[in-house]
Each structure stands twice: as structure tokens, then as C-alpha cells.
Amino acid sequence: MSRRDDVLEALxxxxxxxxxxxxxxxxxxxxxxxxSKHVSALREAGYxxxxxxxxxxxxxxVPDAPLPAQVARLVGPDWVRLEGGGVTGSTNxxxxxxxxxxxxxxxxxxxxxxxxxxxxxxxxxxSPEGGVYVSAxxxxxxxxxxxxxxxxxxxxxVAGELGHFGIDVSxxxxxxxxxxxxxxxxxxxxxxxxxxxxxxxxxxxxLNVHPFARTPGAAYLADExxxxxxxxxxxxxxxxxxxxxxxxxxxxxxxxxxxxARRDALAGTRVRVHDxxxxxxxxxxxxxIDGDGRLVVETAAGPVALAAGDVTLxxxxxxxxxxxxxxxxxxxxxxxxxxxEEEAR
Numbered sequence: 001m002s003r004r005d006d007v008l009e010a011l012x013x014x015x016x017x018x019x020x021x022x023x024x025x026x027x028x029x030x031x032x033x034x035x036s037k038h039v040s041a042l043r044e045a046g047y048x049x050x051x052x053x054x055x056x057x058x059x060x061x062v063p064d065a066p067l068p069a070q071v072a073r074l075v076g077p078d079w080v081r082l083e084g085g086g087v088t089g090s091t092n093x094x095x096x097x098x099x100x101x102x103x104x105x106x107x108x109x110x111x112x113x114x115x116x117x118x119x120x121x122x123x124x125x126x127s128p129e130g131g132v133y134v135s136a137x138x139x140x141x142x143x144x145x146x147x148x149x150x151x152x153x154x155x156x157x158v159a160g161e162l163g164h165f166g167i168d169v170s171x172x173x174x175x176x177x178x179x180x181x182x183x184x185x186x187x188x189x190x191x192x193x194x195x196x197x198x199x200x201x202x203x204x205x206x207l208n209v210h211p212f213a214r215t216p217g218a219a220y221l222a223d224e225x226x227x228x229x230x231x232x233x234x235x236x237x238x239x240x241x242x243x244x245x246x247x248x249x250x251x252x253x254x255x256x257x258x259x260x261a262r263r264d265a266l267a268g269t270r271v272r273v274h275d276x277x278x279x280x281x282x283x284x285x286x287x288x289i290d291g292d293g294r295l296v297v298e299t300a301a302g303p304v305a306l307a308a309g310d311v312t313l314x315x316x317x318x319x320x321x322x323x324x325x326x327x328x329x330x331x332x333x334x335x336x337x338x339x340x341e342e343e344a345r
Contacts, residue, residue, distance in 0.1 A: 003030065005069050007038040011049065011059040018055030045086075064210075066110040066132050066234035074235035078242035079136075081107040089115050092204040095135035096190060099200040105139040106242075110234050114206075130210035130220075132233045136241050138201045140249060144193050147201060149253040149293045150245070151175050151187050154203055156259040157244025158187075161236040165225035170265035173286075173295045173311060177207070178265050181219035184208055203245075205237050253293065261288055266295075270314035273297060273306055281309050 006028055010019060021039075025032045039057055043049055046063025062070060068082035075082075081104065088094055091109040098107055111133040140147065151174060159169035159177055162184075170178050175187040185207035192199045209230055211220040221228045247255050261267070266286035273282045273295065284299035294305040 003028065003034070004038045004041055007035060008042060008047070008059075008069055011042075011057060014056075014058070016058060018052055018058040020056030023056070062231075064230050065112045066134070066230045068110060070231035071110060071234045071238070074232060076239045076242060079106050079108060079238055080104055082110060083107070084109045084111050087111065087113045087115065091133045091135035092188060092190060092202055095137050095202040095204070099137045099192070099202060103137050105137065107137040108238055109135045112230060130208070130212035132207045132209050132230050132237060133204070134206075134234055134237045134241070135202055135204040136238065138203060138245060140198055140201060140245070142198055142249065143196055144191060144198050145195075146253075147191070147198060147248075149248055149256045150201065150203070151189055152260050152289070152293060153244035153248040153256045154187055154189075154205065154241050155244070156256070156263050157242070157247065158185075158205060158237055158240030159263055160243065161240035162221070164232075164236055165221060165228050167221070167224045169263070171260060171263045172265040173289065174293075174308070176265075179219040179224060181223065182217045184219045184221065203241055205241065207233060207237060209233050253291065257289060257291070257293075264288060266311065271297060271311050272314055273309040273311050275309055281306055283314065286311075 007024060010024055010027065013019075021032045021035045024035045028035070039049055045067060046065055047059065048061035050058045050060050052058055065085060067085035071085075072079075072082055083098070084091065084094065088109070088111045091111045091114065094109040095103075095107070098109065113129045113131065114133050152171065155171040155175060155177060159171055162169050162177075167179060169184060172178050172183075176183055177185040177187075185205060188204040188206075189201060190204075191201040208215075208218050208220045209228060210222045211218075214220075221233060244256075247259065264286075267288055269286055270284065271282075271286045272280060275281050282297040282299050282304040284297045284304070287296045287298050287303070290296055290305050292305075292307070294307045295309070295311070297304050297306065
């Protein structure tokens, strides 16, 4: 942890009784001026820290943001390094830079807003305030060909972890997370390597949490789980990535395929699939994925397996989420590192 994190943990431990700057300085082996600067930085980050005569510093509330110090208290043991937490251009771009610089496996970048978010096929990704954006650096001991199922593995892992909030999330091939209200989030992968080895993979996940500015067709976690906080959501995303990653690495794509089948938002619905240039590739009934992770569409001419494409429902079709959960599935128990903390307003 950083010295600032040490100050924050000391404030948490002191609770309502507070702790003086002099005591903090002595315990941490720094000057009182250094303590004052760290407290000022915490306030700038959104922490509500009061200065009370006779008590010293008192932590009154924490910000509803995916700050590393908040997320680290809730996330599982898989993660070794968390960065960011505020506004950035793109968490994927930040994570790629860290990967190229040698960042270890299980490093992650967090953000509450992106100004240059990335989507599939080079598209931009709207990333307004109120969302949670997470990108993780992974260094799997697998060749790139064995990682084709990673986007779906991550999708079912994250969907399962969101069960902490009491909601059912389905997966729309190839990379969307859905609720009955609409699209909750998406997943983007980037990687570097050669045919016989993978150097690194960056897994990016973006979720809509608070509907500060609504987008047509979008779903928001806070609408269905009103107690959801951004830092809890970020922890769920990270644990979901870890869950999906372990499933693929330890159990192989067959396990991913089975898990996806229980969350498949398109199964049995009539769909149209277009390529990146807008050309129609197939129209028919979606019937799951094959052993290579390709979407299978039963067309009038027979089954067609598609490795990529944009999927829309054919006119007059509809579907709902709420499919059985798998991989990290949990419901009921809230994601919490202890007694709930009041959010700073």
C-alpha cells in the first residue's frame, strides 16, 4: 500500500473517535505536514474527512467511485495491483501501456469515466460518469488460439458475480451483458504474442451503474440494485474476470461453452448477423455456439457458424434475461468488506 492508503486505513480504524495528526505521524513515521498533505489528497479524491477539535481527523464518508483503496478491500486474492479510479482516456489503453512496460499478471486499471473509450472493431465506446470501467492485464501460459473463448468466459464470470446484487444477467454473443431492461455492459480484449505464445492479454469491461445521463437501450445496475456502489461493482467485475479466466485455463473451453449455454440471451431467437461493413451474413434462429466459440445460426439453407459479427434480433422477436447462473454465482449476500460505509455526498 502507499503511504496515503496507510493514512486512510488508520482513519478507518479510528472510526468516529478520530485520530490526531500527531498520532498518525508517529505511527507512520512521517511528518505532520506529510499527514496533512495526504488528508488533503483524500479529500480531493472525494473522501469526507473532518477535522474536529480534541479528536483530530474523522472519516465521515467514502466516495461512490471505483477507487483502488476501496476496491482492494472487497476484491478477491487474485489481484496484485490496482491503478486509477478517476477519469482517464481509456482503461484499455492504460492497461496496454502497463502490459508493455512489464506489469505483472493480475494488474488492473479502474475508472469512473473515460474520455476515449474503446469498443469492438475500432469503434468508440460511450463512457459517461456513473459507469465503472475496468481493464485487467493477464499473462496466460496459453497460445493465442486457446484464448478464443476468453471473452465469453469473462462474460459469464462477470454475469455470475453480479448475482451479489440480486440481478440476473445474460450474455449476448459475442461480448454484451444484458438484463431485461437492456444492455448493461460490454467486453473488449486486446492481446500481444506470437503463434506459439501469448505475451499479454488486456481484458476491458465497461458497466452502466448510475443513470446520470440515460442512453436509449441501456440498462443500469442502480435501477435494479439500488444499493449498488461503484467500488462494489468494480470488485465484482474483477472477481468475475478472475473467475472466467480460471474456468478457461483450468477447465478448458468445454466448461465455458456449458456456462455460456445457461446464460445465452439469443438461444432460440430469430437473429440477423451483419459483418463490420454492414453486409448480412446470416438470418435465422440462434442455436448456441460451437466448440470454437462461433455463433451457430440455423438458416433456411442450413446451419451457419460465425466467428464474428453484429447480431440484432429479427423484427418481431424479443427475449428476456434471467437465465440460470454459473461461475462465481452468488445471490443475496451483499459484496462488503465489513460494516457498510456511508457514501460521501
